[in-house]
Amino acid sequence: MTSVAANETGAVFTSPAFDRHEEVIFYTDAKSGLRAIIAIHDTTLGPALGGCRMWPYGNEQEAITDVLRLSRAMSFKNALAQLSTGGGKSVIIGDPERDKSETLFHAFGRFVENLGGRYIVAEDVGTNVDDMSHIRSQTSHVMGFSARQGSSGDPSPVTAYGVFCGLKAAVEFRLGRVDLAGLSVAVQGIGHVGYQLCKYLHEAGAKLMVSDIHGAAVARAKADFGARAVAGEDIYSQDVDVFAPCALGAELNRRTIPQLKAQVVAGAANNQLECAEDGAKLAERNILYAPDYVINAGGVSNLSYERENGYARDQAMAHTARIYEITLEIFGRAKREGRPTSDIADDMPQELLGAHS
Numbered sequence: 076m077t078s079v080a081a082n083e084t085g086a087v088f089t090s091p092a093f094d095r096h097e098e099v100i101f102y103t104d105a106k107s108g109l110r111a112i113i114a115i116h117d118t119t120l121g122p123a124l125g126g127c128r129m130w131p132y133g134n135e136q137e138a139i140t141d142v143l144r145l146s147r148a149m150s151f152k153n154a155l156a157q158l159s160t161g162g163g164k165s166v167i168i169g170d171p172e173r174d175k176s177e178t179l180f181h182a183f184g185r186f187v188e189n190l191g192g193r194y195i196v197a198e199d200v201g202t203n204v205d206d207m208s209h210i211r212s213q214t215s216h217v218m219g220f221s222a223r224q225g226s227s228g229d230p231s232p233v234t235a236y237g238v239f240c241g242l243k244a245a246v247e248f249r250l251g252r253v254d255l256a257g258l259s260v261a262v263q264g265i266g267h268v269g270y271q272l273c274k275y276l277h278e279a280g281a282k283l284m285v286s287d288i289h290g291a292a293v294a295r296a297k298a299d300f301g302a303r304a305v306a307g308e309d310i311y312s313q314d315v316d317v318f319a320p321c322a323l324g325a326e327l328n329r330r331t332i333p334q335l336k337a338q339v340v341a342g343a344a345n346n347q348l349e350c351a352e353d354g355a356k357l358a359e360r361n362i363l364y365a366p367d368y369v370i371n372a373g374g375v376s377n378l379s380y381e382r383e384n385g386y387a388r389d390q391a392m393a394h395t396a397r398i399y400e401i402t403l404e405i406f407g408r409a410k411r412e413g414r415p416t417s418d419i420a421d422d423m424p425q426e427l428l429g430a431h432s
Contacts, residue, residue: 117161358409
């Protein structure tokens with residue numbers, strides 16, 4: 076097993092995604108084939124908490140960019156969610172469908188343990204509660220493992236509930252309605268969180284259009300929620316009230332934003348804006364954007380209610396429900412100041428972190 080300091084790679088400090096990160100560490104393990112990066116962005120409020128993403132990145136720089144952006148977003152997310160944790164993230168370079176093994180996650184767990192509690196890992200895209208259980212065999216600095224072991228288990232339903240609360244706030248603010256019956260929503264990505272969001276929307280009476288790279292996920296949404304399937308590239312241009320990106324990041328960009336007909340963008344995906352300027356582009360088109368790390372904070376809020384004597388779900392759901400008020404606060408401030416909601420969402424956590432530093 077080896078670890079490499081970030082400043083030895085020459086690929087971190089010059090990255091546009093680097094933003095005063097405290098620590099970036101590269102890990103390899105020859106026996107398991109593990110190649111991983113842990114990025115700790117800010118620990119002002121407490122140890123860095125953030126998920127582990129496993130993805131077949133095209134090259135190392137893609138992985139570096141992703142972990143830097145994701146860890147920064149976690150600092151902002153945790154601060155806005157009023158948690159006593161800082162921001163961090165990790166990525167494993169590999170295909171989650173082919174490259175997983177207990178040995179690999181054991182090695183990753185040892186690397187987390189080596190950080191002495193500065194970083195707490197949980198699941199993310201490409202990892203699940205079973206993977207966290209394997210990590211737990213090597214370190215106590217892990218959350219979101221199997222509910223049978225006293226954890227909260229799969230955080231997807233709570234994450235989706237937070238997104239649902241943020242979406243409701245956006246619909247109320249932009250469309251002036253509190254009843255979602257008949258609301259049309261285009262959901263991009265029907266994974267764990269996307270599916271749960273569809274469930275909440277369906278129960279509220281919304282009409283759904285869905286797209287996903289996996290046909291089985293689309294078929295499930297059609298069967299369970301009466302959703303209408305839309306081809307991948309056509310999802311942006313649907314004549315709907317809300318566009319909900321719940322797949323990977325950077326889906327809001329100079330190519331896709333001009334296609335949008337929705338008046339609201341509110342979804343679960345991380346890092347939805349390809350670049351900071353895209354928030355202004357949405358505002359210029361009078362599209363209300365619910366910043367992703369504000370409304371998808373339910374999962375990390377849920378983790379904060381894991382206790383030594385068990386998981387406090389009622390408290391976790393009540394905390395997650397606060398996303399509705401926080402989102403409305405951001406919208407109101409953006410309107411008063413005449414600025415994009417994404418800028419306000421960036422400013423508020425930095426103000427909070429500055430007050431605690």
